Amino acid sequence: MARVVTLNVGEKSVEMPVTEGTEGELGFDITKLRAETGYVTYDPALGNTGACKSAITFIDGDKGYLRHRGIPIEQLAEKSDFIEVAYLLIFGKLPTADERKKFSQRLGANAALDPAFKKVFESFPHDAAPMAALSAMINTASCFDSTVADGDDEQFAEAAARLISKTRTIGAYIYRMTNKLPYVEPDPKLPYVANFLRMMFSTPGTQYEVHKEVTDALDLIFLLHADHEQNCSTSTVRMVGSSKANLYASCAAGVCALWGPLHGGANVEVLEMLDVIHKGGMTAEQYLEQVKEKKVLLYGFGHRVYKNFDPRAKILKESSDKVLAKIGVKDPLLDIARKLEALALKDSYFVDRKLYPNVDFYSGIIMKAIGIPVNMFTVLFAIGRMPGWIAQWKEQRDENVRIARPRQIYTGPTKSDYLPVEKRK
Ligand SMILES: CC(C)(COP(=O)(O)OP(=O)(O)OC[C@H]1O[C@@H](n2cnc3c(N)ncnc32)[C@H](O)[C@@H]1OP(=O)(O)O)[C@@H](O)C(=O)NCCC(=O)NCCS
Structure with a gap:
């Protein structure tokens, strides 16, 4: 029999069905609370609120578990890589060899930025905050993609790859811009992280060598940051996406949330x-x-x-x-x-x-x-987190959720009349 929780509020009572997650997490469904009792819940910082159901990431903080689509992070870190984990998060399963190839081809084909981006970069001061530039440039990317508004699954897959790939190029170019260095075009033959490091650190026209231990370490950092369920930036992506804002706009908002020192800093x-x-x-x-x-x-x-x-x-x-x-x-x-x-x-x-x-x-x-450099750390966190934001945006889009609209407990003045300026103190 379905479990319910009954809440008595004065004369009224409301029955709330209990929702159970696959790892035993329990929540009672308060969606009828206000309509049936006139009360809302008060939960600043939302620490007791399950704002969504999600099948992407599971965390048990007491036991130290982190799993993506059920797979422990330790196994992913040992056996997988950032791009495969990105696919797992977004599409819900590990890719077959063909799916991985197609995804990698999409990433490679979308790595370069339209020449117009460079003009936008040139319009920024060299000491611009890297996260401000990142958010602005992700929105700029949406100006060059007319398919994102109501795309089908194929268009979504293309937009997801484009966003993951271009965010890396944008990240590297922010470093080049702030250091007044010439931009290095992506090399579509290189893997994701090696390409990023080359765009960051190489000198145009010269061979760039990097230790495998370095690319592996950065791949691991991206992989370990790829998703962390309903944290501040991910909740922001969902909140913005609930208005049916497109993928780029929602993820650019996630970048702004991550910018804060209490989160990505x-x-x-x-x-x-x-x-x-x-x-x-x-x-x-x-x-x-x-x-x-x-x-x-x-x-x-x-x-x-x-x-x-x-x-x-x-x-x-x-x-x-x-x-x-x-x-x-x-x-x-x-x-x-x-x-x-x-x-x-x-x-x-x-x-x-x-x-x-x-x-x-x-x-x-x-x-x-x-x-x-230290001022690029949060940009790298955002590059790593991008697949998680995209996966959460897609999950929400597929469920066709209502626009998010929290309530409040109003604590301002009760009704008061307008005072003409000469009577104001
Ligand atoms: C992350 C953080 C905000 C968690 O805060 P929290 O859950 O409120 O912390 P707790 O309630 O577990 O703190 C328990 C005790 O440890 C202390 N404590 C927690 N983190 C501490 C730290 N980094 N350094 C020193 N003392 C710390 C608290 O002051 C508290 O002490 P008390 O019992 O004497 O009052 C906190 O640990 C912190 O500020 N860490 C440093 C910043 C950081 O690395 N953030 C990144 C997180 S991914």
């Missing part, structure tokens, strides 16, 4: 913290003393959802050890990071509070080591 904070320690001549021990006195935070530690080890951090830690050993960079900030990590992992302040390194701790370290 945490790995920047990690590097800034390391810089403060280094420039202030502090030891890792001295900084941790300040953390324990609650004067500062240990950025890159702790997580709102994971109260166990962040499974993505575990995977990235191994990768960071590998990549740092291979490229052998000598950087005092990386030495400080390793010291902080080693000390905190055996310090009772952190152990007792279940504060483990999160994905931002290691992604910041790896990106710094491979030469990505």
Whole structure:
């Protein structure tokens, strides 16, 4: 028998059917609450609100599980790559060899930007915020794609590949623009990440070589960021998409949400913290003393959802050890990071509070080591998250949901009359 929850509100009562997810998550359906009782729920930050049903990503923060379409992130990190995970998220299954080939061809064919983009880039100041440029350029991409408004599945698949591919080129060109460097055309024969690094760092007309450990590490960073269910930027993409705004517009809004320091900017904070320690001549021990006195935070530690080890951090830690050993960079900030990590992992302040390194701790370290400037970190996060945003936008479109329209509890003045200017104080 279907389960219901009965809520008594004064004289009235309302029966709310219980919805159960495949991993046992329970929610009661309050869609008739207001109509039948006059009440709404009050849940600022929406921490108790299931705003959608979704079959894409499952997280259990207490157990440290992250799965995409049922597959544990550990297996994906070991056996798959970013582009295959993008396909899995968006189309709901791992691609066959033919499907993968077609998807890769679509990515390759869509990598270049129309020459008009360069004029738009040239109109930005060189110190423009990279995330502002990224959001603007994703909307610019929609100006060059007339198919996105009401496309069928084929048009959607093309637009999804175009967006994933062009976001990478736009990301690389933002770096070139802010560093006043000439643009490097994409090479359609190169894999996704190698192409990105070449567009970022090569000199036009010269051969560009990159260690496999570096491309693997960046592929892994993108893969581990590909989706994380209903976080702030993903919820923004869904909210905007619910108005039937097109894929580009919805994802450009996701970029703006990710821009905030409480969301995509945490790995920047990690590097800034390391810089403060280094420039202030502090030891890792001295900084941790300040953390324990609650004067500062240990950025890159702790997580709102994971109260166990962040499974993505575990995977990235191994990768960071590998990549740092291979490229052998000598950087005092990386030495400080390793010291902080080693000390905190055996310090009772952190152990007792279940504060483990999160994905931002290691992604910041790896990106710094491979030469990505700190102001580009969040752009790279957005490149990685793009498949997740697209998958969530598509899932919502396929369900044909109603436009999102939250309610509020009004706390302003009750009815008051307009005062002419001479009577105002
Ligand atoms: C992510 C974060 C916001 C989660 O916050 P939260 O869920 O409210 O944290 P908790 O409630 O689990 O905190 C429990 C305790 O640990 C402390 N704590 C949490 N994160 C801490 C950190 N990074 N450094 C020092 N102390 C921390 C809290 O002050 C609290 O201490 P108390 O019990 O003495 O009051 C928080 O851990 C944080 O600010 N981390 C640093 C920023 C960061 O890396 N963000 C990226 C997340 S992916």
